Amino acid sequence: MALLIFLISLLLSSYLHIVFSAHCTTVTATKTFHKCMTLPTQQASIAWTFHPHNATLDLVFFGTFISPSGWVGWGINPTSPEMTGTRALIAFPDPNSGQIVLLPYILDPTVKLQKNPLISRPLDTRLLSSSAILYGGKMATVHNGATIQIYATLKLVPNKTKIHHVWNRGLYVQGYSPTIHPTTSNDLSSIATIDVRSGSATAQHDNIKTLKTVHGVVNAISWGLILPIGALTARYLRHIQALGPAWFYAHAGMQLFAFFLGTVGFAIGIRLGELSPGVEYGLHRKLGFAAFCLGGLQTLALLFRPKTTNKFRKYWKSYHHFVGYSCVVLGVVNVFQGFEVMGESRSYAKLGYCLGLSTLLGVCIALEVNSWVIFCRKAKEEKLRREGLIGGSDKGSGTHI
Numbered sequence: 282m283a284l285l286i287f288l289i290s291l292l293l294s295s296y297l298h299i300v301f302s303a304h305c306t307t308v309t310a311t312k313t314f315h316k317c318m319t320l321p322t323q324q325a326s327i328a329w330t331f332h333p334h335n336a337t338l339d340l341v342f343f344g345t346f347i348s349p350s351g352w353v354g355w356g357i358n359p360t361s362p363e364m365t366g367t368r369a370l371i372a373f374p375d376p377n378s379g380q381i382v383l384l385p386y387i388l389d390p391t392v393k394l395q396k397n398p399l400i401s402r403p404l405d406t407r408l409l410s411s412s413a414i415l416y417g418g419k420m421a422t423v424h425n426g427a428t429i430q431i432y433a434t435l436k437l438v439p440n441k442t443k444i445h446h447v448w449n450r451g452l453y454v455q456g457y458s459p460t461i462h463p464t465t466s467n468d469l470s471s472i473a474t475i476d477v478r479s480g481s482a483t484a485q486h487d488n489i490k491t492l493k494t495v496h497g498v499v500n501a502i503s504w505g506l507i508l509p510i511g512a513l514t515a516r517y518l519r520h521i522q523a524l525g526p527a528w529f530y531a532h533a534g535m536q537l538f539a540f541f542l543g544t545v546g547f548a549i550g551i552r553l554g555e556l557s558p559g560v561e562y563g564l565h566r567k568l569g570f571a572a573f574c575l576g577g578l579q580t581l582a583l584l585f586r587p588k589t590t591n592k593f594r595k596y597w598k599s600y601h602h603f604v605g606y607s608c609v610v611l612g613v614v615n616v617f618q619g620f621e622v623m624g625e626s627r628s629y630a631k632l633g634y635c636l637g638l639s640t641l642l643g644v645c646i647a648l649e650v651n652s653w654v655i656f657c658r659k660a661k662e663e664k665l666r667r668e669g670l671i672g673g674s675d676k677g678s679g680t681h682i
Contacts, residue, residue, distance in 0.1 A: 305317035305318055305319045305326035305327070305328060305343070306326070306328065306343075307328045309328070309341055309430060310414070311414070311432075312339070312341065312432070314328035314329055314330045314339065314340075314341065315329070315330045315331070316328065316329055316330070316331075316477075316480045317329075318475065318480065320446070320448065320471070320473055321470065321471075321473060321489075321490050322467040322468070322470050322471045322624075323344065323345070323448070323449075323450065323467055323468070323471060323624075324345060325342065325343060325344050325345070325448055325471075326342075326343045327340060327341065327342050327343070327355075327446065327475075328340070328341050328343075329341070329477055331442065331477040331478055333478065335436075336436060336437045336438070336439045336440075337409070337434065337435070337436055337437070338434070338435045338436075338437055338444075338477055339432075339433075339434050340432070340433050340434070340435070341430050341431065341432050341433075342355035342430070342431040342433075342448060343428060343429075343430055344428070344429055344431065344448060344450060345426055345427065345428050345429070345450070346423055346424065346425060346426065346427045346429065346450065347425060347426075347450050347451075347452060347463075348425060348451075348452040348453065349374075349422075349423050349424050349425065350373075350374065350423075350452070350453055350454060351373065351423075351450060351451050351452045351453060351454070352371050352372065352373035352450065352451050352453075352454050352459040353371070353372050353373070353429050353431070353448075353449075353450045354369045354370065354371035354372070354386075354448060354449055354450070354451075354459065355369065355370055355431050355433075355446070355447070355448045356368050356369030356370060356386075356388070356446075356447050356448070357406065357435070357444050357445060357446060357447070358445040358447055358472075359406060359445075360445075361445065362445040362447075362472045362473075362474050363445075363447075363472065364388055364447055364449075364472070365388060365389070365390050365392075366388065366389070367387075367388045367447040368385070368386075368387055368388075368404045368405070368406045368408075369385070369386045369387075369388055369447065370383055370384070370385055370386075370411050370413075370431055370433060371383070371384060371386055371459050372413040372429055372431055373423075373454045373459060374423050374454075376454070376456060376457070381413050381414075381415050381423070381429070382413075382457075383411060383412060383413035383431065384401040384457065385401060385402065385403060385404045385408070385411075386399055386400075386401055386402070386459075387402060387404065387405070388447075398455065398458040399458050399459050400457075400458060401457060406435065407435060407436035407437075408433060408434075408435055409434040409435060409436060410432075410433070410434045411431070411432060411433045411434070412431075412432045413429060413430065413431050413432070414429070414430045414432070415427060415428075415429050415430075416428035416429065416430065437477075442476050442477050442478040442479075443474055443475070443476050443477075444474070444475060444477060445472065445473075445474050446472065446473045446474070446475060447471065447472050448471050449462045449468060449471050450462060450468075451463070463624075465621070465622055465623065465624035467623065467624035468624065470489065489553065489556055492549055492552065492553055492556070493553060493623060495546075495549060496546055496549040496550050496553060496619075497619055497620075497623060497625075497630070499542055499543075499545055499546035499549065500543065500546035500547075500550075500569075500612075500615075500616060500619065501616050501619070501630075501634055502542060503539045503540075503541075503542035503543040503545075503546060503612075504539070504543050504546070504572055504612030504613070504615065504616060505612055505613050505616035505634060505638070506634075506637055506638075506641070507535055507538060507539035507542065508535075508536065508539040508540075508543070508576075508608065508609055508612050509609050509612075509613065509638075509641055510535060510641065511532055511535035511536040511539060512536075512605060512606065512609050513641070513644070513645055513648070514528060514531050514532045514535060515528065515529075515532040516648075517648040517649075517652060518531070518532075519532075520652070520655075533583065536579065536580075537580065539576075540576045540577075540579070540580055543572070543573065543576055543612070544573070544576075547569060547573045550566075550569055554566070562618075562622045564618060565615060565618045565619060565621075565622050568611055568614060568615035568618060569615055571611050572608055572611040572612045572615055575604050575607055575608035575611065576608050576612075578604055579601070579604055579605055579608060582597070582600070582601055582604070585597070613638065616634065617631075620634075
């Protein structure tokens with residue numbers, strides 16, 4: 282239990298580190314702004330100054346490259362919070378000179394469907410000025426993690442201070458045409474509606490971010506930790522005679538608790554799908570449904586468990602073992618798949634989970650070796666007993682539930 286509490290606290294602290302690690306600033310090398318905000322994905326942020334007397338907005342977007350040949354873009358969708366229809370400014374290294382260039386693009390539906398390459402063209406919004414500066418000045422070079430600042434001055438529609446920000450980054454640029462960005466959860470959720478006068482953001486993105494964190498933590502703990510611990514309890518404690526049937530109640534209790542938590546995480550995942558239309562993670566979703574269905578079958582199996590004297594008992598045990606271990610494997614695999622779709626494949630949260638899982642694996646190996654040593658010793662004693670070399674009688678190998 283102490284080990285489980287330690288692993289849970291480690292995983293929670295890792296997720297909290299992710300949630301609160303980003304920051305924003307109002308001061309740059311060339312300008313000082315009135316407000317700033319950390320954006321919900323990609324460790325990006327924006328700072329701005331709104332001039333209500335003429336409805337002018339001075340803004341800077343802080344983004345990072347994920348490839349030396351990649352691109353970073355920021356834009357505004359004048360109609361709705363989505364990528365399609367965004368008027369974007371995209372920065373990338375010039376393929377001829379290597380210097381940073383900033384070009385305007387309109388993301389029409391053909392871009393989303395990848396029917397045509399993205400071609401630069403003038404924006405139909407009132408963009409007064411724009412520029413891009415790579416952190417470190419003119420001598421800086423683009424590399425993985427390089428920070429860029431995209432400046433823009435816009436003329437907004439009078440009395441309309443809510444704007445839909447869209448941002449993203451990609452791996453490659455073909456000529457002067459940025460290619461499609463990655464499709465992780467972070468990349469598909471890089472949208473925020475902000476009121477530039479008050480500085481407040483639309484609550485839905487905060488809710489989605491919170492739900493994603495809760496979904497990840499609950500499922501990692503239930504399917505990825507408690508369920509394997511419950512399986513180990515049944516495999517290695519049932520042969521300890523001093524425990525009697527206590528191992529069974531511990532095993533059943535842990536598995537039921539894991540399934541209850543997993544059901545909560547599964548329901549949150551369904552809700553996230555409803556809140557994110559058009560965002561689909563086929564493999565993660567299928568693995569989640571499969572693990573949930575297998576967990577449900579295991580729970581129902583308790584109601585149809587034959588007695589030890591029933592001739593169908595051996596078939597039920599084979600079914601129970603196969604479905605149980607399959608559920609454990611699918612649950613663990615889907616936890617790792619969840620880290621991928623959340624864009625946290627190199628995060629402290631994944632490291633914490635890997636440490637916890639490695640600890641369980643080490644305990645499992647030690648207990649397995651111990652079980653085989655005991656088995657081989659008992660087999661040798663039984664052989665010597667049959668040959669009459671030693672006396673005594675076998676008191677049984679354990680309690681069978």
